[in-house]
Amino acid sequence: MTSLDIDRLGRRAEAMLDELAAISEEPDRLTRRFLTPEHKRAAHLVAQWMAEAGMTTAEDALGTVRGHYAMAGEEAGANSVPRLLIGSHIDTVINAGKYDGMLGVVCGILAVEHFRDLGRRMPFAIDVLAFGDEEGVRFPTVLSSSAAVAGAFEPSWLDGRDRDGVSLRDAMQAYGLDPAGIPAAAMSRDEALAYVEVHIEQGPVLEHADVPLGVVTSIAGQFRTRVTITGMAGHAGTVPMGLRQDALLAASEMMLAAEAIAKAHPEASMVATVGQIGVKPGAINVIPDRVEFVLDLRAAADAPRHKALDQFLRKAEALAAARGCAVAFETYHDCPTAACAPWLQDQLAAGAGSLGLNPPRLVSGAGHDGQAMARLTDFAMLFVRCKGGISHNPLESATAPDMGAAVATLIRFIEDFRPPARAA
Structure with missing residues (x-):
């Protein structure tokens, strides 16, 4: 087991989040809605980071950026390999903070970068996913990006319109995406071993308990x-x-x-x-x-x-x-309410435990992409303490040491990741 520089990981996360936060529709505050030019710029930056971390990259029909870190012995161009999915979203609310969603994407990239630096491959691939429609602030849809990956996209959503009368279908085409490609965005159950997301808590429980991390039991x-x-x-x-x-x-x-x-x-x-x-x-x-x-x-x-x-x-x-x-x-x-898989909860808690932490278990009142991904595979979430529990607000804040602990926990989790045996 390699040593981890938690402070350095936290500083790296902070710098990347600052760079993402500079991409906004408005000059004086962070607003980045789904399928806007700013969303596209953020997606390109994330894809660049993924490539630098040793991943091959692609973008599906709903604009989800996918970074793929090949498993040991994986043949080039293989279409179906078992993979651990790690992700979150890069769209924001109006006048947002810089941690909501983006932290989970950055943590996934930094974790993969760690294994790239070691020249290490796992007995499974790792896919980092940067979704785009988690907040649901532009169209009358929510989680459409992750729903497409889970094979649960509803075609009627394409006709939903934003306040300017632009339909989701038209926005996709203006972005450069093909609605006809949505079915191909779906992963199979055989491919997806699990989905894991790192996210700020968006509540005060962890701060009140004076602990940096928590393991989520379910999403409301x-x-x-x-x-x-x-x-x-x-x-x-x-x-x-x-x-x-x-x-x-x-x-x-x-x-x-x-x-x-x-x-x-x-x-x-x-x-x-x-x-x-x-x-x-x-x-x-x-x-x-x-x-x-x-x-x-x-x-x-x-x-x-x-x-x-x-x-x-x-x-x-x-x-x-x-x-x-x-x-x-x-x-x-x-x-619907989505329960996090107990076996994944335990493995996340063990990853934190290897760092000397004892994360409490807690419910998420906020919605997350895990609710859509639950239709595809088991999922779990790691919460990171945020100041005052404030979120969806420019005052949203997490410390570099806490974020570093989250990346380190994710690395330890990946090192020891063992999916349960599946029925034949």
Whole structure:
């Protein structure tokens, strides 16, 4: 077992993340949406790093950058070899931090670079994957890139449009991708031994426990439901309060109802969020006649999550009717709770243990590409402490020593990786 310079690994990760963070749609903050020119620039940089680390590179039909580190004895051009998958995403939210997603890609590259430097090949290949549609901030899709790798891409997603009316299909073609190639992006179950992702925690548990790393046990399930309320526009000065059909007031009551429903299910760690809302006609002196918002509903178990959504839909219909409005719903994202494989959890914990660490086990309230990859293979996640638990925010922060510990843990995990025997 070779010695590892954790400080150097952490500094390398920090420098690479700084370089990625400089690629943004906006000059004064980090925003990099799926299939934008900035996403393409970031993908090219990641592919360059992969090649420098000794991997062959390719880009699939959804823009996922794939670095392949061949197994011992692998013949050039072999189409089907057993491989350990390591990855995360390089798209961001609006006004993002520089660690969310990108850290997992950088950790995978640095781990492979370690074995390249040793001239060492494993009895399995290693694929590092840089996905692009994890955040779901541009199109009404989430995890489409990783879903394509898992063979779970829905063709109807191609017709989804962003706020500018650009469809996913058109954006792919503008990026230089061919939608007809999506089926070829899927891996087979025989190829994929496991999927592992390193990610900042995006919560305060590890910092509170004063430990750098944690092993994830499961990822909470999630709904995204678009709610459209239709009322009647009118003059703000002449329509009496009792005669109004104010779509915005109806929407406001619905959002408060969602909050109350989530608070009523603390046993399921349920959370409800509305982070996007549109109001029309959008004039100061006109009563709103159309409001659209998206409800993000998450829970650690699927049964209470489904029950809560049903409760919200019924309550929203009643609130709309009470104000003389109509309401319509579109649940366009339903991602079930995904459990991390215990055998992978144990091997990640052992990797950290070899460094003298004892990582706690914890649930992820945030969604991740692992939820899509779970349709292909067993998966696990390693969380890295982040300051204040802050994420989706420029204040997002992780220390170089903690990131170095994550890379070192991943290296130890790969050194001792043993997939369970598969049934014949």
